Amino acid sequence: MMRAASYISFGERALRLVMPILALAVAIGLWEGIVRYYELPPYILPSPTLVFETLKSDWGTLSESLLVTLRTTALALLLAVVGGVLLALLFASSRLVELSLFPFAVILQVTPIIAIAPLLLIYLEPQTAVLVCAWIVAFFPILSNTALGLASVDRNLRELFELYGANRWKTLFLLRMPAALPYFLGGLRIAGGLALIGAVVAEIAAGTAGRGSGLAYRIVESGYRLNVPRMFAALLLISLAGIAIFALLTLIQHLTLRRWHESALDRES
Amino acid sequence: MPAAVPSAGSDKPLAAFRGVGKTFPNGVVALEHLDFSIQRGEFLTLLGPSGCGKSTALRLLAGLAQPTRGEIVRNTAAAHEIGFVFQEPTLMPWATVAQNVRLPLRLKNIEYQESRVQEALALVGLGDFRDAYPRELSGGMKMRVSIARALVTRPQLLLMDEPFAALDEISRFKLNDDLLALWRQLNCTVVFVTHSVFESVYLSSRILMFTPRPGRIAAEFSIDAPEPRAGQFRTSPEYGAQCREVSAALADVMAGS
Numbered sequence: 201m202m203r204a205a206s207y208i209s210f211g212e213r214a215l216r217l218v219m220p221i222l223a224l225a226v227a228i229g230l231w232e233g234i235v236r237y238y239e240l241p242p243y244i245l246p247s248p249t250l251v252f253e254t255l256k257s258d259w260g261t262l263s264e265s266l267l268v269t270l271r272t273t274a275l276a277l278l279l280a281v282v283g284g285v286l287l288a289l290l291f292a293s294s295r296l297v298e299l300s301l302f303p304f305a306v307i308l309q310v311t312p313i314i315a316i317a318p319l320l321l322i323y324l325e326p327q328t329a330v331l332v333c334a335w336i337v338a339f340f341p342i343l344s345n346t347a348l349g350l351a352s353v354d355r356n357l358r359e360l361f362e363l364y365g366a367n368r369w370k371t372l373f374l375l376r377m378p379a380a381l382p383y384f385l386g387g388l389r390i391a392g393g394l395a396l397i398g399a400v401v402a403e404i405a406a407g408t409a410g411r412g413s414g415l416a417y418r419i420v421e422s423g424y425r426l427n428v429p430r431m432f433a434a435l436l437l438i439s440l441a442g443i444a445i446f447a448l449l450t451l452i453q454h455l456t457l458r459r460w461h462e463s464a465l466d467r468e469s
Numbered sequence: 470m471p472a473a474v475p476s477a478g479s480d481k482p483l484a485a486f487r488g489v490g491k492t493f494p495n496g497v498v499a500l501e502h503l504d505f506s507i508q509r510g511e512f513l514t515l516l517g518p519s520g521c522g523k524s525t526a527l528r529l530l531a532g533l534a535q536p537t538r539g540e541i542v543r544n545t546a547a548a549h550e551i552g553f554v555f556q557e558p559t560l561m562p563w564a565t566v567a568q569n570v571r572l573p574l575r576l577k578n579i580e581y582q583e584s585r586v587q588e589a590l591a592l593v594g595l596g597d598f599r600d601a602y603p604r605e606l607s608g609g610m611k612m613r614v615s616i617a618r619a620l621v622t623r624p625q626l627l628l629m630d631e632p633f634a635a636l637d638e639i640s641r642f643k644l645n646d647d648l649l650a651l652w653r654q655l656n657c658t659v660v661f662v663t664h665s666v667f668e669s670v671y672l673s674s675r676i677l678m679f680t681p682r683p684g685r686i687a688a689e690f691s692i693d694a695p696e697p698r699a700g701q702f703r704t705s706p707e708y709g710a711q712c713r714e715v716s717a718a719l720a721d722v723m724a725g726s
Contacts, residue, residue: 356556356557356559357559357561359533360553360555360559361576362533363531363532363533363551364573364576364577364622365577370575370576374561374572374575375561378561378563378564379563381563459563459602460562460563460603461563462604
């Protein structure tokens with residue numbers, strides 16, 4: 201396998217890196233320019249420099265909230281992986297279970313989380329309710345993708361396993377689970393973003409004040425106080441957290457699949 | 470339909486179809502009155518047009534499906550004495566060549582013996598590719614891995630379901646020659662399914678021709694060309710004559726169906 205492609209595409213790769221950064225810089229510059237030119241007050245639209253300064257000055261509160269939101273997101277994602285994969289395995293082993301439980305999963309998925317959150321807040325502690333909300337939205341893509349993957353085994357490979365007398369467990373571990381891995385990782389990447397969204401939505405609905413409140417609550421709170429620069433600073437952190445989660449999960453997907461899966465291949469090879 | 474002529478030797482055939490029929494759940498009769506036996510050490514080809522049930526016969530022989538009527542007698546020591554090569558290479562894309570070849574040993578709880586994997590890979594000329602992934606290999610090389618995997622359990626009976634149909638002619642001819650060399654070297658029995666008259670005459674010691682819908686045996690040919698066969702056999706007059714004979718029979722079968 202020649203890897204000549206990487207030489208040819210050096211310029212292309214540089215372009216891919218430079219262009220988005222350049223575009224972002226231009227947009228921020230425009231924003232700064234407009235705010236200064238029209239002398240917009242910070243409660244209408246803060247300038248990027250002010251947002252950045254607020255981020256620095258309020259870092260204590262904001263970083264604490266960031267950690268809270270990230271912890272909720274990570275825990276929800278972890279539980280979604282455990283729950284989604286276990287349920288998918290259960291579905292794969294019993295058609296009866298699949299037929300009876302799948303509707304519940306769909307109902308949870310199609311009902312907007314913002315509508316479920318107030319109810320959960322009545323039954324559960326605010327922090328638990330937030331976690332459950334994030335879990336509900338994150339677990340479905342993992343469940344449905346993994347279930348699809350477990351069912352998408354090459355027919356001939358299945359027969360090969362049968363021919364050599366493989367038992368259920370060997371077929372599961374050596375054939376169905378590896379075959380489902382790309383599907384699972386695809387679901388995981390979607391679930392990562394959804395876990396953050398679920399956490400943010402639930403935090404807003406919960407509105408817990410004081411210590412241990414997440415970034416979304418900081419936004420609501422700052423809104424009440426018309427502290428718009430802080431709203432932007434918190435928003436920026438949520439955005440960055442989302443990008444970081446996506447990048448991390450994409451990296452995991454790439455590292456896991458790069459040796460063998462179509463999705464990770466260069467077009468030339 | 471005439472049954473296979475019993476071999477002059479005293480040993481039992483390796484396997485035999487006795488009045489085998491197969492009807493699919495949707496009512497299609499795939500096979501009817503199948504009576505033939507497989508002699509030890511022969512290279513038997515099941516030849517016929519698409520949809521004549523020859524692949525179904527192979528699957529029945531492998532135990533991947535059960536006959537609706539009749540019985541299949543196997544005199545192999547155990548089921549794992551069978552190696553199966555599918556039409557596609559059917560490799561696990563997430564596993565290396567060596568791991569793919571090792572798979573039958575793992576599934577059969579045979580203790581991992583590096584030497585057996587290495588030996589099987591060497592037989593198909595892929596000794597240097599043990600750590601490659603399937604996607605890094607050409608179609609012909611993937612098929613070699615698939616054959617190595619079938620050989621790793623040292624089967625008495627090697628079943629091959631149109632294994633070279635998807636390959637280009639150059640790779641196919643090369644693999645034909647290599648397969649013949651393997652068959653001679655390992656002294657195993659091969660049952661080979663193909664729809665190519667030329668491939669069947671080149672490879673086989675015996676050909677069973679199937680009629681389509683329902684599949685039955687229409688004719689039987691013994692190919693007694695000098696051994697070992699090689700490239701020059703392909704262009705020899707004997708080869709041409711045998712191909713002509715088989716093709717004519719196939720044309721009759723198709724006209725009659």
